[in-house]
Amino acid sequence: MNRFVVTFDTSDPQILERDAPGLLSAQGFSTDIYFPRLGVGVVDGEPGALEAFSGLCRERRQPMSYSPELTYYAITEPAGGHGSAPAPGPISTPAQLAEFVDTEELTWGLQAVQIQRAQEQDVTGAGIRVAVLDTGFFAAHPDFTSRRVVSESFISGEGPEDVHGHGTHCIGSACGPWDAKAGPGYGVASGVEIFSAKVLGEDGSGSDTSILAGIDWALQNGCQVISMSLGADVREVHPPYVTAGRRALEQGSLLVAAAGNNAGRSAGNPGFVGAPANSPYVMAVAALDSSLQVADFSARSLPHDGGEVDIAGPGVDIYSSWPSPELHRSISGTSMATPHVSGLAALVAASTGLRGQELWDQLIRTASPLEGADPADVGAGLAVVPEDVSAASTDVGGSAS
């Protein structure tokens, strides 16, 4: 007997609440773990029985998909026989040992996302506005003196300045320079207009009310990309972000969010994508190390619609800007991977004119697949500057309706 996650692919509440659990029971599956609002359950069964059940559901026009259970139990055997879980450590994947390193010119992250393609074509993201919702920005940073930065605070009693450092670091990765005054270049979209919304206070925490106010402000200001390196470690979709993500896409703006750092893969815990990244219409970003292996802390997909990791970016030992007196610091997290993807979104938006759902589709389509990696961990793969960054594929997938 194995455990499977079953997902009924419909938004019809009648099916989700009555028909689906009825079908499960009728076929002898338990409905003890079934979430009617999500249409997702976890059942014990033989693979053959699940396949037969899938066929039955298809015949009844109530399509159901199933996959081996991934998230509701921690994998306790660190190097067990479960093929889907990569063994910990950088030496486990023979196919790919890229091992990028920071050079004097560029961080390893910029090299990994193929920034030279943007440099060769001089695509800097100019004309695009990127909003970073975080702890604010250290506006006096010498690497940003020539840049246009608009800052706003949504934390009562605090100004837009960054006391924590996290926001300045994220803005650096998304929007910082290709050529820094000292040290390597570290920013993906070096020519965008920067919109810094302080939605997390000096203590690094904030509420939905600040974050949504920040998203609304970014939309009012016409930001085409909104980067959110923040989250709550909850599995459940938080409804306000579903609507926010959809309305942002409809207005030509893409929400990019950190998948979360709640995994401890070397200890057998793959974690789960937290809110708001686990909402449909919000792009969830996983973190890779410099060997392009999924980071130990990087959260894995949840089975519900929108709960998946969509794409991955550099997120271990990432060098970027920091408030004075340090000015630069290297840290790790899906928070660091997220602004890399946001910066790439800005480059693609600038060079192709794509917006919203079409921009999302293009990023997914042009991501570099990671050999040996599980899509539940890395989504479509590593986000990169497309080979021909200005080419907008005409093969556009379904858009949000």
Add this chain to the structure above:
Amino acid sequence: MSAKQWIITVEDDHQDGIDQVVAELESAGLVVDRVLRSLGQITGHTEDAGAEDEVDAAMAPEAQVFSSVIGVASADGAQRHSIAPPDAEVQ
């Protein structure tokens, strides 16, 4: 007694009439903090009556009241989000 924060999502076809929805929410007891017109959402708060346990916001009586206002798609309690302290290796 502590303030409970709410996010009210307005239905697509009532976004043009969001001010009317705001007025009715105020009548229903919501202290409106911000009207997010691009998103079609409203943030606000109520004074928590002091329930001992942190009850699921969806079960709170205010949620039922706010949800029943015409034009409201959902009324949700606010979540907290946080990141690690500045000196943490993983953020």
